[in-house]
Amino acid sequence: MSLQIKPILLALRRHKAGTVLIALQIALTLAIVCNALFIIHQRVVNLSERSGVDEANVFVITNQWAVDRSTRAIDAQVQADLAALRQLSSVRDAASATGYPLQGGGWDNFVTMTPDQVKPTTDSAVYYGDEHLLDALGLRLVAGRNFRPDEVVAVGTQQAISPPVVIVSKALARRLFPDGSALGKSFYAMTPTPTTIVGIVDPLHRQGASQWDKAHAGQSLIWPARPDDARGIYYIVRAKSGQLAAAMSEAPKALYAQSRMRIISPTDGIQDYAQIRHHVFDSDRGMAILMGIISVVLLAITAAGIVGLTSFWVGQRRKQIGVRRALGATRHDILSYFLTENLLIGFAGVVVGALLAIVINLWMVTRFEMDRMSLAYVGVGVIALLLLGQGAVFAPALRASRVSPVEATRSV
Amino acid sequence: MFAYYLELAIRSLKRSPGLTVLMVLAIGFGVAASMTTWSVFRAVSGDPIPWKSSKLFVPQIDSWGPNGRGADGEPPNAMDYNDAMNLMRDHRARLQSAMYQISPSVVPSDASKHPLNIGGHAVFSEFFPMLDVPFLYGSGWSAADDAHRAAVVVISSKLNQKLFGGADSVGRTVNVEGKDYRVVGVLNDWNPQPRYFDVVNSGGFSTGIEDIFLPFTRAIAVDMTNNGNTNCNAVPAESGFVGLQHSNCVWIAYMAELDDAAAVTAYRQYLDGYAREQQQSGRFNWPPNNRLRDVPAWLDSQHVVPSDTRVSLLVAIGLLLACLVNTAGLLLAKFLRRSGEIGVRRALGAPRQAIYAQFLIEAGMVGLAGGVLGLLLTGVGVASVSWVLPRDIAALARLDVPLLLLTLLVAVVSTTLAGLYPTFRASRVQPAWQLKSN
Numbered sequence: 001m002s003l004q005i006k007p008i009l010l011a012l013r014r015h016k017a018g019t020v021l022i023a024l025q026i027a028l029t030l031a032i033v034c035n036a037l038f039i040i041h042q043r044v045v046n047l048s049e050r051s052g053v054d055e056a057n058v059f060v061i062t063n064q065w066a067v068d069r070s071t072r073a074i075d076a077q078v079q080a081d082l083a084a085l086r087q088l089s090s091v092r093d094a095a096s097a098t099g100y101p102l103q104g105g106g107w108d109n110f111v112t113m114t115p116d117q118v119k120p121t122t123d124s125a126v127y128y129g130d131e132h133l134l135d136a137l138g139l140r141l142v143a144g145r146n147f148r149p150d151e152v153v154a155v156g157t158q159q160a161i162s163p164p165v166v167i168v169s170k171a172l173a174r175r176l177f178p179d180g181s182a183l184g185k186s187f188y189a190m191t192p193t194p195t196t197i198v199g200i201v202d203p204l205h206r207q208g209a210s211q212w213d214k215a216h217a218g219q220s221l222i223w224p225a226r227p228d229d230a231r232g233i234y235y236i237v238r239a240k241s242g243q244l245a246a247a248m249s250e251a252p253k254a255l256y257a258q259s260r261m262r263i264i265s266p267t268d269g270i271q272d273y274a275q276i277r278h279h280v281f282d283s284d285r286g287m288a289i290l291m292g293i294i295s296v297v298l299l300a301i302t303a304a305g306i307v308g309l310t311s312f313w314v315g316q317r318r319k320q321i322g323v324r325r326a327l328g329a330t331r332h333d334i335l336s337y338f339l340t341e342n343l344l345i346g347f348a349g350v351v352v353g354a355l356l357a358i359v360i361n362l363w364m365v366t367r368f369e370m371d372r373m374s375l376a377y378v379g380v381g382v383i384a385l386l387l388l389g390q391g392a393v394f395a396p397a398l399r400a401s402r403v404s405p406v407e408a409t410r411s412v
Numbered sequence: 413m414f415a416y417y418l419e420l421a422i423r424s425l426k427r428s429p430g431l432t433v434l435m436v437l438a439i440g441f442g443v444a445a446s447m448t449t450w451s452v453f454r455a456v457s458g459d460p461i462p463w464k465s466s467k468l469f470v471p472q473i474d475s476w477g478p479n480g481r482g483a484d485g486e487p488p489n490a491m492d493y494n495d496a497m498n499l500m501r502d503h504r505a506r507l508q509s510a511m512y513q514i515s516p517s518v519v520p521s522d523a524s525k526h527p528l529n530i531g532g533h534a535v536f537s538e539f540f541p542m543l544d545v546p547f548l549y550g551s552g553w554s555a556a557d558d559a560h561r562a563a564v565v566v567i568s569s570k571l572n573q574k575l576f577g578g579a580d581s582v583g584r585t586v587n588v589e590g591k592d593y594r595v596v597g598v599l600n601d602w603n604p605q606p607r608y609f610d611v612v613n614s615g616g617f618s619t620g621i622e623d624i625f626l627p628f629t630r631a632i633a634v635d636m637t638n639n640g641n642t643n644c645n646a647v648p649a650e651s652g653f654v655g656l657q658h659s660n661c662v663w664i665a666y667m668a669e670l671d672d673a674a675a676v677t678a679y680r681q682y683l684d685g686y687a688r689e690q691q692q693s694g695r696f697n698w699p700p701n702n703r704l705r706d707v708p709a710w711l712d713s714q715h716v717v718p719s720d721t722r723v724s725l726l727v728a729i730g731l732l733l734a735c736l737v738n739t740a741g742l743l744l745a746k747f748l749r750r751s752g753e754i755g756v757r758r759a760l761g762a763p764r765q766a767i768y769a770q771f772l773i774e775a776g777m778v779g780l781a782g783g784v785l786g787l788l789l790t791g792v793g794v795a796s797v798s799w800v801l802p803r804d805i806a807a808l809a810r811l812d813v814p815l816l817l818l819t820l821l822v823a824v825v826s827t828t829l830a831g832l833y834p835t836f837r838a839s840r841v842q843p844a845w846q847l848k849s850n
Binding site: 017018021022024025028029031032035036039064065066067068107109118119156157158159160190191230231260261262263265282283285286287289290291293294297298301302304305308309312313315316364368369 | 430431434437438441442445479515517519526527528529589590635637639642644646647648649651652653655656718719720722723724727728730731733734735737738740741742744745746749799800801802803833837
């Protein structure tokens with residue numbers, strides 16, 4: 001086969017334009033598909049981010065108040081609501097919260113190791129919850145203990161608190177105390193007094209999936225507080241295993257039975273985690289699908305283009321093939337001629353394409369805050385395109401190999 | 413001659429249906445992908461108030477100092493209560509308004525109905541003329557209403573439909589958070605995208621509708637809490653909504669109308685003077701670091717166009733480019749296969765120009781067919797874009813006549829361009845060669 005390379009190159013010189021166009025198409029396809037695959041992979045990684053929540057059984061009620069009331073009145077209402085929710089036969093546990101993992105509202109605070117530190121050590125999502133929150137979310141406590149009821153304080157609208165104890169996510173504990181000694185240690189989270197770690201959960205996703213959240217992935221803390229926000233709160237409810245649907249229909253009825261002066265949106269006031277996940281990763285899933293469609297279309301068109309152009313070349317060279325066959329070339333020689341020809345063009349294409357793929361990625365890094373692409377994508381893309389080229393050229397090459405030596409004697 | 417070439421083109425395309433279908437498919441998919449992503453990009457990058465956007469400015473005041481700035485040295489993108497009220501008091505622009513997002517409950521007079529939760533903004537009276545807000549009934553409130561903290565509201569036509577059955581409700585009352593407000597105006601379908609007057613709280617695009625506007629001064633007086641983002645570089649010393657007003661947390665959006673360059677310069681100087689004043693009084697320990705951007709520059713600085721939208725458009729254009737290269741290759745093959753025919757035509761006296769016309773028309777035909785397929789696929793694409801994009805953005809993508817025309821135009825022009833080189837090669841065919849080898 002190596003002997004054939006020189007005549008192939010000579011023959012290609014007679015089809016310069018066609019050769020360049022195929023190579024260019026392979027290069028463009030490689031560059032686009034590599035970057036698309038990279039985007040798809042990143043988005044799929046996002047889709048599978050762990051929240052730490054028992055997602056099969058947990059749902060969230062967004063509860064707003066219809067009338068303005070004092071913190072004390074709201075606290076009484078919240079306690080009554082929670083008691084009513086916990087009494088439902090389909091409900092395992094319930095808690096009130098200011099936010100929930102993956103999506104819901106909430107906020108984050110800067111974390112410092114000393115009270116007068118200017119540049120913060122890191123950033124942590126802040127959850128408020130009572131001693132039921134861990135069980136209501138289904139979080140896994142990996143060290144230390146849960147809150148005690150006497151540690152939980154009622155917190156009014158935009159009221160600053162500085163609780164002495166805190167439960168942190170393992171990611172935050174590791175970030176603050178890399179040696180693994182977090183339990184019992186203290187830090188400051190925009191608080192005047194230190195807060196001491198009494199428990200560690202793993203994992204606990206932040207309340208969002210934005211770029212900022214990704215930079216501080218999984219860093220969260222829970223303070224022992226029962227939020228009584230006049231603007232509204234979330235009820236996090238965990239159904240007994242397999243009773244999610246029942247709990248989701250009973251819970252709002254139980255709440256309205258407590259008081260009608262509340263607003264639970266009929267469209268998205270009650271969401272289970274499947275819905276929450278669907279909503280949060282909408283754009284990630286969409287981008288992955290879009291890039292997937294574009295990649296498939298592109299590969300199909302490139303393959304079809306190679307088939308078309310090679311078929312044309314085979315048609316054009318029937319006489320020459322006939323002459324070669326008559327002079328003793330075997331069918332296999334003809335087949336390998338076209339396969340080798342395609343491989344040579346493919347090589348030229350993938351070299352340019354690999355460079356182009358890397359340049360595009362580097363440009364996107366500066367322009368769109370994207371990560372650097374691993375060279376593995378380029379490697380996989382190169383192999384895939386070379387195989388695609390060989391596959392596409394196979395049928396026309398096979399047809400070429402069947403050209404009868406008699407063709408040599410026929411005039412065109 | 414055109415009709416003749418058209419006939420020739422159709423005949424030639426029919427002769428190799430496989431190749432023709434392949435080219436049409438490639439152009440169709442390439443154009444449709446580009447046009448679908450373009451429809452989304454066009455929607456999100458459009459100017460929400462084109463007749464006035466260069467006169468509307470968003471001031472930013474550096475109330476946090478060097479430690480609160482991002483890596484790019486930008487001051488906070490919203491205002492604290494103190495600065496917003498000082499700017500309103502000084503009233504240096506022709507029209508201006510501080511605003512904050514609210515989400516109050518409205519209790520319908522019909523007791524059998526559940527209370528509604530609605531979204532809106534607390535604004536000053538100049539908000540309505542400044543943004544040319546269209547009214548169906550009535551109008552905005554007056555400056556006197558601002559001063560008297562009047563219990564008045566402007567509601568959306570949608571809320572008006574819900575509460576009053578769509579009738580002219582000016583003068584009637586709405587119960588907001590348990591208190592009665594007099595309706596002074598009903599909006600006429602006003603839902604600008606992006607929500608340029610309060611980008612920080614809407615994130616730019618919003619599926620929600622601004623259902624209610626009431627006087628800023630009134631909302632503060634009745635303790636109506638803000639429902640948008642609140643950013644603090646320190647925890648407020650006092651709690652509650654009043655504590656927030658006394659803190660340097662930022663949560664207020666601000667917009668001012670400045671009609672000419674002189675007014676802009678004057679306002680810039682005013683802002684710097686204000687910051688210097690704050691520096692002298694000891695509130696700021698740093699020199700002025702203000703910003704004053706018009707709406708397009710402001711939207712750009714807040715990255716309102718999602719980068720996903722740009723990336724999708726670029727990748728789709730890449731697809732179109734690859735499809736065009738593909739088509740160019742196939743056209744080249746197709747045209748050169750007919751070298752004999754070209755040789756005969758040239759030998760019989762056809763000038764190169766005629767060959768150009770004939771083959772470009774053929775390329776154009778492929779483009780047109782690809783464009784028609786592209787139209788169908790773009791229709792499918794725009795209709796199913798909500799499947800791959802977030803709701804609030806997908807809802808903006810529209811199929812309209814300009815988009816359809818653009819689809820056809822892009823298909824025909826790009827395919828003709830792709831056909832240029834193959835046609836050039838075809839026109840160079842040597843008649844003598846072809847005749848001899850036959």
